[in-house]
Structures are given as structure tokens and as C-alpha cells.
Amino acid sequence: MTHINLEPQGETVAVPVHSRIPVDTGQVLVQARGLQKSFYHRSILKNVDFDMHRGDITVIIGKSGSGKSTLLRAIAGLTDPDAGEISIDGKTVFEGTTRTKDWAEASANVGMIFQTYTLWPHMNVLDNLTLAPRKTRGIAASEAKDRAESALDEVGMKQHILSRPTQLSGGERQRVAIARALMMKPKLLLCDEITSALDPPVAAEVLDVLRRLKEEDGIAVALVTHDMAFASKAADRLVFFHNGEIAVNATPEEAFDNCDNPDLKKFVDAVRF
Numbered sequence: 001m002t003h004i005n006l007e008p009q010g011e012t013v014a015v016p017v018h019s020r021i022p023v024d025t026g027q028v029l030v031q032a033r034g035l036q037k038s039f040y041h042r043s044i045l046k047n048v049d050f051d052m053h054r055g056d057i058t059v060i061i062g063k064s065g066s067g068k069s070t071l072l073r074a075i076a077g078l079t080d081p082d083a084g085e086i087s088i089d090g091k092t093v094f095e096g097t098t099r100t101k102d103w104a105e106a107s108a109n110v111g112m113i114f115q116t117y118t119l120w121p122h123m124n125v126l127d128n129l130t131l132a133p134r135k136t137r138g139i140a141a142s143e144a145k146d147r148a149e150s151a152l153d154e155v156g157m158k159q160h161i162l163s164r165p166t167q168l169s170g171g172e173r174q175r176v177a178i179a180r181a182l183m184m185k186p187k188l189l190l191c192d193e194i195t196s197a198l199d200p201p202v203a204a205e206v207l208d209v210l211r212r213l214k215e216e217d218g219i220a221v222a223l224v225t226h227d228m229a230f231a232s233k234a235a236d237r238l239v240f241f242h243n244g245e246i247a248v249n250a251t252p253e254e255a256f257d258n259c260d261n262p263d264l265k266k267f268v269d270a271v272r273f
């Protein structure tokens with residue numbers, strides 16, 4: 001909150017002012033400032049500042065309905081905020097209420113993966129991966145196939161290139177979903193509860209894939225989960241979302257062992273039991 005002198009009335013009123021995002025972002029890949037979003041007059045994102053760094057896994061936890069998916073969708077460009085600013089890789093992609101001229105190019109850097117498997121059941125893995133790049137981005141069939149092979153290689157699924165999704169396990173399908181997101185060579189991956197339907201060992205395999213991507217390719221990952229054990233294992237940064245605001249942003253050790261935020265304590269106790 002900054003106090004601004006409004007001339008000519010000479011009154012001093014308190015208005016929220018969000019620092020503009022600097023152009024030179026260094027290791028910061030995503031910066032969101034002052035994001036607000038309401039649905040039917042219910043404020044879901046109240047005033048959210050959120051950063052993602054290259055090569056970091058940022059885990060987002062919080063009650064059901066607290067706005068975690070809405071935040072990821074806003075960064076992915078699937079939902080426009082009502083106010084605020086988002087920059088990706090040093091370019092402002094959203095400002096106030098509108099997408100900027102850099103939006104389309106910068107949003108190609110963003111891959112999003114959801115909890116439910118969004119693969120087409122009647123198509124094999126290769127076609128699932130190449131369909132959108134060929135149809136919507138005009139990538140040639142041979143280039144798309146090369147990208148698919150290399151993306152499947154990255155997630156350890158190349159041998160399944162001709163399988164149908166129905167022939168794969170849940171963990172394998174999620175690895176294919178990650179490979180599909182990698183087709184456009186994203187700089188950030190937004191993962192919304194992608195391990196929720198998986199057994200812990202299978203979830204750990206998916207986490208290994210994400211770790212490799214962040215370490216080898218410097219991809220920034222945001223991961224929403226309700227699994228606290230998984231969160232503490234996965235996170236470089238842990239963000240606790242509460243009542244439409246980021247209540248805690250810390251390392252997992254600080255958040256889980258040394259945090260005196262009563263809402264986080266209550267949430268963790270309720271989820272753990």
C-alpha cells in the first residue's frame with residue numbers, strides 16, 4: 001500500500017500500487033503482480049504476487065476452492081485476470097485487463113498438464129503428440145515426429161510411441177501428457193494435480209521426470225498437489241494459498257517445520273490426518 005497525493009483536491013488516500021515488473025528478470029521466468037479474479041462477484045484471486053524461477057519446482061498447496069487452479073490457468077492464458085500484470089521470460093503478456101502484443105509468442109513457452117488424462121483414447125501416442133503442433137502450429141509431419149520421439153525419450157516412453165492411451169498405466173499416461181506438453185519446447189510447465197490419481201511410487205517416477213527436466217533443461221515447474229509428503233519431496237519453493245492470497249512462500253523446510261502461520265498449520269494437520 002502506498003500513499004498518493006491526489007491533486008487538486010489535496011487529499012491523501014491509500015491505494016494499492018504494484019511495482020512494475022522490471023524488464024531484466026535474470027533467473028525469474030514468471031512474474032505475476034497484483035492478480036485479481038472474481039467469479040460471480042466472489043473474489044478468488046485477491047491480490048496475488050507470484051514468481052517462478054528457472055530450474056525450480058514451485059509447489060502450490062491450499063484448500064479446495066482456494067484458487068490454485070485459477071492461478072495456474074491465468075499464467076497459462078486460459079483465464080484472463082480482472083486486474084494485475086503477468087510477465088513471462090521478461091515480456092509483459094498481460095497488463096490491466098488485456099493481453100499484450102507479446103502474449104501469443106510468450107504463451108507458447110507455457111505447457112499445462114491436468115489431473116485427468118487428456119489424451120485422445122482412439123489415437124496412438126504419436127498422433128496424440130503431433131496432432132496440435134501440426135494442425136495449430138503448422139509444424140511439418142517429419143519435424144513433429146522427430147519432436148515426439150525426443151519428447152518421449154525425455155520421459156522414458158519412446159517404446160510406447162505406437163501404443164494407445166488405454167494400453168498404458170496411469171503413470172505412463174501422465175508421462176505421455178508431459179511429453180505432449182514438451183512438444184512446443186516450453187520454458188515452464190504448469191502441473192495441476194497430475195499425480196493425484198497415482199500410487200506413491202508411480203507419482204515418484206513422474207516427479208523424477210520433472211526433476212530431470214528442471215535440472216537438464218532449466219524448465220520452471222509449478223505443481224499443485226494435495227499430497228503433503230509429495231509436496232515436501234518435490235518442492236524447491238512451497239506456496240500456501242489461503243483465501244485468495246499467498247499466505248506463505250518459503251522453502252519446504254521453513255514451511256513445514258518452522259512456520260508459525262496458523263492457517264498453514266491447521267491445513268497441514270487436517271490434510272495429514
Ligand SMILES: Nc1ncnc2c1ncn2[C@@H]1O[C@H](COP(=O)(O)OP(=O)(O)OP(=O)(O)O)[C@@H](O)[C@H]1O
Pocket residue numbers: 039040044062063064065066067068069070071
Ligand atoms: N470458470 C469458472 N466459473 C465460475 N467459478 C469458477 C470458475 N473457475 C473456478 N471457479 C470457482 O473459483 C473457486 C476456485 O477454483 P479453483 O479451481 O481455482 O480452486 P482450487 O484451489 O484449484 O481447488 P481444488 O483444490 O478443488 O482443485 C472455486 O470456488 C470455483 O468454483
Ligand SMILES: [Mg+2]
Pocket residue numbers: 068069070192
Ligand atoms: Mg484445482
